[in-house]
Amino acid sequence: MFKTTLSIIALTAGSAAMAADNPMVGGAEMYADKNIVENAVNSEDHTTLVKLVKSAGLVETLSGEGPFTVFAPTNEAFTKLPAGTVETVTQPENKEMLTQVLTCHVVAANAMSDAIAGMIADDGGDHPVETVGGCVLSAKMDGDTITLTDENGRTANVTIADVKQSNGVIHVIDGVILPKQ
Template structure:
């Protein structure tokens, strides 16, 4: 069988010379991009929690999401944009912060911090860059937590500034999920 794709037309020809043409969309042949994060493939067919759980760089984030009771939400339909701090990002916090946040007594504070990393809707890098351009160098993103993050460019890197003036770089952008997109960041963002 000989298969030839021409734009939206697909021509199938068998060895017997019988040919047929099928109209299709280009996306029928496009494989979703699979990125590697933390040594694991991030599959666009899986949700945010499923993929993050496979990343060796996000074990702290996954433990925090579970401790805060956010796994069902972030496994849901979405779409969500998640700025996902790495283990190294959590390690930048003062010593003892992470174990303290993971305690049941601190669930509200942990939830506030984690939901500050989530924006409702799917904002890929191109859409964030477009917002930055439209905002004359800055874009404001309202988080699920309710406060805002400011996105800007530092060279060619998207920089996020939190409510306390802390900054985080997007180190891996556009990790597509079935229910949104993850952008890996190098610093934990803090709400007021």
């Protein structure tokens, strides 16, 4: 009994230590030893994103080995889209469009904010970011904040950076990135 209790305490302390390096997101601890999907489902600020990832059939992909950098829009970011947009893209006939929108938020690399800021500086203040979905984002610095502008001129700010995952990193953003229209 005593040994079992110590093991549980040690596991809990170990998990807390793994989360201590990560910021809280949506009221939930984010664990570096869990993958992107395992962490995202716990964030109260990302319920819309999780619903869309499930609708697009991307759960298995984003649970995979990676590495992935995900620019994760909050629920509030989705409310900035025209009324009915989220409902429209979740219709079965729009699955391809939804998949492209979501994969325009994903880069096939593990890019922490200091690396992104370095690339922006190396490129004279504007770094092109190619996404899995075929979008090219313009990454810039606004003071200490990384901004991403899509091909339509929509800008999103990184509000929480460097949320480490077992298969990459999440950067929370306040806007939705859309493919070129």
